[in-house]
Amino acid sequence: MEHPMPDRSITVGIVxxxxxxxxxxxxxxxxxxxxxxEKNYQKVVTLELNEMLPANLTFHQVDVVFPIAHGPMGEDGCLQGLLEIMGIPYVGSTVLGSACALDKVTTKRILQAGGVPMAKDCVVSRSDPLNLSVSQCIEALGEKVIIKPFAQGSGIGIQFAQGKQELAERLTSGFEKDQQLLVETCIHGREVTVGVLELDAPQVLPTTEIITPDNAWYDYTHRYTPGLSEHIIPARITDYQRQRVQQIALQAHQLIRCRDISRSDFIVPQDGEPIFVEINNLPGMTPTSLFPDGARHAGTEFEELICRLVDNAMLRKDKPFNSDDYWPIPELDISN
Known part of the structure; x- marks a missing residue:
């Protein structure tokens, strides 16, 4: 399909x-x-996600935004809603897709309805009696569990527990930060991630296996310290499992209503079904990050990836909502 030449005499805002x-x-x-x-567009400004952002976007006359603000406010629909109101096109998922993807429980409930294989879970609240929560979890999920905050990325706040005593301690420390926590059965297997790049049509990127030295868990430190994790492409899993994770990644991207890019993480046991863990609707974008790495293996270099995402977002600029083309609304007599 032929593309019109993208307009590159524009101002790109990185938030x-x-x-x-x-x-x-x-x-x-x-x-x-x-x-x-900077190499490809007329002007590039990097702006901080704070209360000055609307004024700064206006001041710099930003034409399109590349959001790179991971976690709450940047990845949960708040920033996206602001950009919608300001009429500035942006790379990535809309308000709804962003909000659903950052909330692990919402993601799981949507995908459960779509038949996606996931770890069994319990949602526990700070207001519930602790001993009751502990025994319910152990009964439903077994002795070994993993505890997660609802809405943090990058493995932040993740805790492991084995048995009642540890679970009670970890929940207590988790409740100091969050009202509610997600507790899941701990599943062992390879950590595999799959990106979806949606420019003209969705393209599922190659599977990537993440290896950490001494089998340490792929936590925040291992994610962002050079040399502390290794990517193997394609992942060392069976052909059936590879097919399944790619299939599920695309299904998750579509059911959660992600747009442009997403990256789904899985635990793949020795044999049997891959288990979906979570979806990232604004995956890390350094050249060594998992998503760009997968794109490179699929034939799209980093620079081309970044620029095509911006050009693609710019195409949305000319499609504002026109109420004249929408469902007609009956005239109301509100004069009296």
Whole structure:
């Protein structure tokens, strides 16, 4: 399909930072995507996700935004809603897709309805009696569990527990930060991730297996410290499992209503069904991040990836909502 030549005499705004615990990583990503953008577009500005953002977007006359603010506010629909109101096109998922994807429980409930294989879980609340929550979890999920906050990325706040005593301690410390926690059965297997890149049509990227030294868990430190994790493409799983994770990644992308890009994470046991873990609707965007790595193996280099996402977002600029073309509304007599 022939593309009209994209307009590159525009101002691109990279939005990063914000109140999220992942703010420093997002600034790192911003620093990595700005050189390829500066090479291809007239002007590139990097803006902080704070209360000055609307004024700064207006001041710099930003034409299109590349959000790179991971976690709450940047990835949960808040930033996307602001950009919708301001009429500025942006890379990535809409308000609804972003909000659903960042909330692990919402993601699971939507995908459960679609038949996606997932770990059994319990949602526990700070207001419930602790001993009751503990025994319910152990009864439903077994002795070994994993505890997660609803809405953090990058493995932040994840805890493992075995048995009642540990679970009670970990829930207590988790409840200091969050009202509710997600507790899941702990499943062992290879950690595999699959990106979906949707420019003209959705393209499922190759499977990537993540290996950490001494089989450490792929936590925040292992994700962002160079040399502490290794990517193997394609993942060392059976052909059936590879087919399944790619199939499920596309299904998740579509059911959660992600747009442009997403990355789904899985635990793949020795044999049997891959287990879906979570979807990232704004995956890390440094050249060594998982999503760009998968895209490179599928034949799209980093610079081309970043620029095509921006060009694609710009195509949405000319499609504002026109109420004249919508369902007619009866005239009301509200004069009296």
């Amino acid at each position: 990063c930072g914000g109140p999220s615990p992942e703010a420093s990583v997002s600034r790192l990503s911003a620093g990595r995507i700005s050189p390829p953008l």
